[in-house]
Amino acid sequence: MNKVKIIIRGIIKENPVFVLLLGLCPVLGVTTSAYNGFGMGLATAFVLLMSNLVVSLIKNFIPNKVRIPSFIVIIASFVTIVQLVMEAFLPDLFDALGLFIPLIVVNCLVLGRSEAFASKNDTFSAVTDGLAMGMGFTMALTALGALREILGSYSIFGYSFVEGDGMLVFVLAPGAFIGLGYLTAIFLKIIGER
Amino acid sequence: MEYIFIIIGAIFVNNIVLAQFLGICPYIGVSGKVSTSVGMSGAVMFVMTLATIVTYLIFNFILIPLDITYLQTISYILVIASLVQMVEIILKKVSPALYQALGIFLPLMTTNCAILGVAILTVQNEYNLLQGVVFAIANAIGFGLAIILFAGIREQLDLVDVPKGMKGAPAALVVAGIMALAFMGFAGLV
């Protein structure tokens, strides 16, 4: 497949969050601010990229039946790497993302991509795909984070633009669902799925 | 009393789905029918408890003594993945009929983040074994409560015509949002 097409598909047509509804836990859990969303997005994208890369490299050496467990191990390793590195060098972000970093492991997106795409395609496509999906994911998280931050704290990436506390709901759990709900509707409308 | 707080906390105040955002995929994906959701909750309860016990043992009696707690994620996921499959095998081996009945009743139980999340939270909250188990069960009940109510609403929304733009996931997410809003009322119970 055309590389550009893969990328566009990952970001728009098969946006992992808005269209495929995959890996919603971190999407909802960490997007209290645009920065957190962006950070989580990058972390996931990194894992996605690396695991796609490794999986596509070693796919020929793995017997069919242990394919999935091997992938899980590979993904879990990268997650742990992210976890360790982030804790070492970005401690604030690490605190904010908390529980959701280890949960990248079970993010269906990561496993699904390794399984469905990387294990069947050449390394270059696999990396492109990982990049595309990662970008789509990061974009969605950043968008939701930005929305929640704008409405919830009247600020964006930490820069406050209006006095006041903001509509608290959007920083809290309900705001995550509601924000994602309407963003999804808008996204689907824009890309013409509705 | 402490256990009651754990239970109320996990079911209502910090509901695993509506406040902790764990297990959203099955919440959105497998909530089409009320009966399925009920069954799903039962299954989750068992697996979650089992997983919590095993991971508790691993953490406290392997990872901590060896000082390799950084391997928590990878070891948990391995354990949980094999556990889920082991339960399947045992059921199938033990009574094919039972296994088949479950098979058409439930969609597949997959490793979802709720199970891993609860296992990690048990460690994070520094619970002891019994507290951890109670926590796991309460979370499963909380999951069940959320998913069953949600399935009911979705069955109802299926019958009325939701506007085209909101059909499906968007409306489901807004419903979840309003449910989370309502559950905020439990704030401060524990």
Added chain:
Amino acid sequence: MAKKESTFANMVLTLLMVTAIAAFTLSMIYNVTKEPIERGRYERKQAAISFVVPEFDELKTRFFMPADGRDSLEFNFAYKDGELVGVAVETYTMMGFSGYISAMVGFYPDGTIYDVVHLQHEETPGLGDKIQKDVSDWSDQFQGFDPSEKTLKVRQDQGDVDGITAATITARAYCDAINRAYLTLMKNLDQIDMSLEE
């Protein structure tokens, strides 16, 4: 699709290989990051301590059990030129809106508060998080607060601390944490010099 047969032997072998390599790599990375992580933790704590006590050049650490509570408090005695200039106490409370809150409270040797900084909390963003210095200057009111003269309670509870609007619970809890540190400090004041001799 995989090109290899799935026999028992090669399945075990592959997984063993994969896990071993993974574990090996991870442990290598762990070894590399361990130090920065610990240093990070240490530095953050140091930063907190130096934030809440006057300038110092030496630090000594002791643990004391508070009158109530589940855990001991960490006392960091700050010395400048051998003289005690302040005590930074890592304290906590369970009364927060979401339970546990920890903070670093710095006292002058006479018990007056130098400054307070939160360490960890799970209070609601927008409400309870006003205890954070970077969110609100609410906690600045503790600077120079003398618990022996004023009451470490929010106004609603007939104290002398201004509450946080709509987050009294958090404010109350923060006072509780500071108070715990203060009481423990007072209780153990006499032992301090002695214990530091060793």
Added chain:
Amino acid sequence: MKTFKTGGVHPPEKKFSENQPIEVLPLPETVSIPLSQHLGAPAVPVINKGDKVKTGQLIAKGESFISANIHSSVTGTVTKIDDVIDASGYRKKAVIIKVEEDQWDESIDTSDTLKKDCDLTSEDIVKKVNQMGIVGMGGAAFPSHVKLSVPKGKKAEYLLINGAECEPYLTSDHRLMLEKGEELMVGITIKMKALGVNKSVIGIEKNKPDAIEYLCELAKEYEGITVEPLKVKYPQGGEKQLIKALVNREVPSGKLPIEVGCIVHNVGTTFAVYEAVQKNKPLIERVVTVTGINIEKPSNLLARIGTPVSAIIEAAGGIPSNTGKVVSGGPMMGKALSNFEAPVTKGTSGILVFPKEASQRVTQLNCIRCAKCVNTCPMTLEPYLLALLSDKKRYEMCENNMIMDCIECGSCHYVCPSGRPLLDNIRVGKAKVGQVIRERK
């Protein structure tokens, strides 16, 4: 006051024609007698085009068990046996006869004298009813001999006579009870004999005090027959509701009344049975109420089967200029006509003419879940749910929610503040579920 327990409505009664004695409608020029006027298989014609027929002569034979004979209602020549347009606009086979005179078949006793005694055996009575083509005149037009033959293993205890006439506007049963009371009583005794029961209850809604009083008086002379006044509540005349009201038994879901030892017959049917058995007269005419707000002369007419509806309306003063809807039957269960030339059949109990203002439905909004339909449904179903399920083609769920128990009384639609077309939806659902059930067998 006896009544059924749950649900029901009380629409304005508007019985304009209740004081109009039954009048005989003049013969029309031609009649078209449909071959299928009853539930079950259509009858098979036994005459040919060009044949001369006499009034009361058999013209088509019901060949299967659930079917009914059809007799000529006039004397004349069969011009053709062809499709005619029925009330709904569809084509239906009918015998078309050009009316020439009114010569009755010799076997028929046309006198007015009351003949009380009947010495036929039970089987003979049923046979007679079968021969004379009697079908239920209360609405469903179910062949009466079928109901009178109690299946093996079942036992009838009560013969219930349905004189409720719970539909607004209609008065044909009311007039029949007032004018043919004696004959009714005899008809009841005959049917009691046929069924081998010794108890019979006539249920009459309280809004017909004269009929109640008169029949009470008459009933004193007949053993086993009682008259019960019933609360004025629609659908008091519904079979299951009547049984509940009169003998406090509930017909189980999907079962026939005989399950609880009851047989329900309409008063019109009873009169027809009397005439059939005692006078040898087949079912060739019936009382039809013509009424409506703007109708000049609301009346109760004795019309021959096959008379065009237009002739009946003409007799009541003609069709008003602002007519918006014409209904055959009552306002709650009747069928809207798309064609005035449709013939009167054995089941036509009334012709109702609505002015334009009254013929439009209220504007339709979303269901507001007010539960009025649920509380009103005499079968305690959940009409809103059934309608939604049927709309979404969830027929299995419809079945689970007992859609087949719906008696199509229309109460739910009547009360719905949102004007939901509940019964329309339910009808579609019932048809589909019925199909599924039949396929399953």
Added chain:
Amino acid sequence: MSLLTVSGSPHVHADDSVRKIMYGVIISLVPAMLVSFYFFGLGALIITLTAVVSCLVFEFLIQKYLIKGPVTIWDGSAIITGVLLAFNVPSNLPLWIVVVGSFVAIGMGKMTFGGLGKNPFNPALVGRVFMMISFPVQMTTWPKPIPLSTQLTDVVTGPTALAVIKDGVGRGEKVSQLLPKVPEYTDLFIGNMGGSLGEVSAIALILGGLYMLLRKIITWHIPVSFIGSVFIFTGIMWLVNPEIYIDPVFHLITGGLMLGAIYMATDMVTSPMTPAGMLIFGVGCGILTVVIRVFGAYPEGVSFAILIMNAFVPIIDRSFKPKRFGEEVKNG
């Protein structure tokens, strides 16, 4: 003669419509509205008008431009939503917050699901809870009632009676010490107390409720079981320890209980269909209200309780079907 109409039976219709029901509710709301104007003055009037108008406008805009369907703003339901939303906020709430609340109520609570009759949750309550959580400060600053005042600013504020008790008990004070700090019960009953503008007067709300009962707009099941269960549960607690738990009568006449039980829990769209279901619903609301009031962080739990029970409605409807005719054969 023009075209004949053909339609399925029945051919007559009861003299009832959604509009009649909705405007009936609005009429029944008048007494409470008057009381609120009396005690909270112009502020109450302005808030009510703002809420109603913005509800209508948002409903119009959404129906016309987003859903692109028929516009049905005059069916009365949006007006009720507006009025009840206004009834649920303090009379000195900044108007822009009222507008945001109306937008949430209509847009999120109602139109997201397709409008009248399709919403699983009570729109006014969605709006209210949204505001409650988003703007906790403004939503809990209660003006003190000043009969017939025309002042708009500088009103004296103070906590509601429920909050006084809750706070006090939280600090460990005794109920008997706290009681003098709240208004007399008769004042509470007629509405002379601080609180949301429509919830204060129990008597006016009961009056409206009776009117709706008479006109058969609502049935007794939900209000009675709701209020009854609150009474019983608080009564039990009170009997156990009257110094921690205040008496049940106080619970009945303070806070939004009457408003909630009579107007918000009875919203037919978001409540169960069968009498048995309604009773369960009412009891559920009652229990949750008490739990939140007594043990939770909020002094008032009615809104949350009803919203939570709204989520249970589909399950209740499934479980409490009417007993079908002929289901249980008992002959004789």
Added chain:
Amino acid sequence: MNEIVLYSVLSIGSLGTLMALVLYIVAQRFKVIEDPRIDQVEDKLPGANCGGCGYAGCRNFAEEIVKAGTLEGFNCPPGGSEVLSEVASVLGLEAEEQESMVAVVLCSGSRQVAPPKTRFEGLNTCEFAHSLYAGLSGCPYGCLGEGDCVVSCNFDAMCMDENTGLPVIIEEKCVACGACVKACPRNIIELRKKGKKSRRIFVSCINREKGGVARKNCKVACIGCGRCVKECKFEAITLENNLAYIDFNKCTLCRKCPQECPTSAIHEINFPPRKPKEKKENKTAEA
């Protein structure tokens, strides 16, 4: 090498082995090997899940076609022959050329030629209307105009013509899935061969009443006069129950019959205009 490395490798390695064990047993128990070609076939399918193929969705279709190993009897209406040939290449088969079909409405009883005699109220579905009465114009075969077919179309290939009250098929979008055919309670819609250059000739009426009766309700009804049958040299037209039907497999698009029809019941679409007598414009030809 320090201890941490050792412990790590040991513990995770043993867990991995455990997992391999479990999976080995699983592998023994669940011997359902899915044919990888199913995925490949599915990839080629349009993914509309319209059911036009007669299977429960595209996936199911893929499973079946792989299992059958032949294309015979399989057809994906939305995908058409292109898709089938792609599927064929996946399976290593030859795709036979399938002529594409299109839905055609066999009723022209517009409001103009078949004026309504009644008004209809109530549930606005053809299914209900069909059960209630003959239709606005009185033709018991004609279109009821409530649009069940339009609703059933998943491809936006149908719309109601406000003017005529008849459904219109948008040829370019129609994939011949047959959903509308099933939806119509009166069987008015038929799938016909698309024809060369999308040209089609068909009798746009299914009324089986006698000519006079039919004409009474609708001016353009087929009256069963049989002139077209005589005219057709290819025996493509049959007359049964007062109704002519043109077999699209036999019709050569010679354009003789439409001229013969006294009621203009025979439609020819997408043909260039005739020189002599201009025919009435056809509704179904609009796009």
Added chain:
Amino acid sequence: MEKRLENIEHPGVVEDIRNKNVLVRINSRTACGDCKSKSYCGLQDVKDKIIEIETHKTGNYKIGQNVIVTLKQSLGYKAILIGYLVPLVILLFALITMLAVTGDEPLSALVAVLLMVPYYAMVYVKRHKLRRTFNFHIKQ
């Protein structure tokens, strides 16, 4: 009452027919026919399950046919009960008693988990009875 209970339905494909049994492969994916994420779902190896249905009308079915397998809803619940909930209760009970008696966490946990072995052994013994309880039907 019987009537009101729903059936669980699951589409599947007839896989094989062996004397009195029809083997139906139920494919979780047919149920997710229009789910966009289906190709991303993990754990494919156990996606399919085979249901054995006893019927005397094996002749009505042919391999590869699409059918719908149904099971009474109450039986679905029963399966959950036997498969998951009862063992959970046993597990809990054992854990609590062991903890109360010994206070030794790893031991209690091990005992509790190991108690599953006799439980499932018991289920194994009763498998024929269960076989008769779980009555599948097949439609279409």
